[in-house]
Amino acid sequence: MSASAQSENRLPSAGQPAADRPAGSAAAAIRGAKRWYWQRISAMAMALFVAVHLVVMIVAIRGGLTAAEILGRTRGSLAWGAFYGLFVALVAVHGSIGLRNVLAESTSLSERALSGICLAAGAVLLVMGLRAVAAVTLGGAA
Numbered sequence: 786m787s788a789s790a791q792s793e794n795r796l797p798s799a800g801q802p803a804a805d806r807p808a809g810s811a812a813a814a815i816r817g818a819k820r821w822y823w824q825r826i827s828a829m830a831m832a833l834f835v836a837v838h839l840v841v842m843i844v845a846i847r848g849g850l851t852a853a854e855i856l857g858r859t860r861g862s863l864a865w866g867a868f869y870g871l872f873v874a875l876v877a878v879h880g881s882i883g884l885r886n887v888l889a890e891s892t893s894l895s896e897r898a899l900s901g902i903c904l905a906a907g908a909v910l911l912v913m914g915l916r917a918v919a920a921v922t923l924g925g926a927a
């Protein structure tokens with residue numbers, strides 16, 4: 786095998802910026818395609834959730850409802866809890882994949898480090914968001 790063929794088949798080194806790393810295995814390419822897909826799907830779904838959220842907030846505020854009255858209406862509502870819970874999950878997926886992409890392009894972190902950091906970031910977003918949803922729909926401090 787020639788030296789150039791060997792260099793094409795070697796695994797990415799941690800010292801190389803992600804953009805300069807060899808393509809790697811087919812499995813890595815599939816994982817990257819899946820991340821691309823999930824980031825696009827989550828973005829499209831979040832657009833709908835943002836639109837619904839804005840319409841509801843504008844209608845509620847124009848209707849003269851205060852924040853306390855809005856919170857009074859969301860307490861105990863499984864529908865609003867499910868809506869905002871799914872919204873939070875979409876944000877966690879979208880944000881963690883986006884963070885991974887930014888870190889991959891701007892650092893020399895290994896694939897394993899990128900995955901670990903972004904899984905942790907996604908988990909933090911999910912937990913914090915679900916605590917907020919619980920506080921709004923279940924009442925009290927979550």
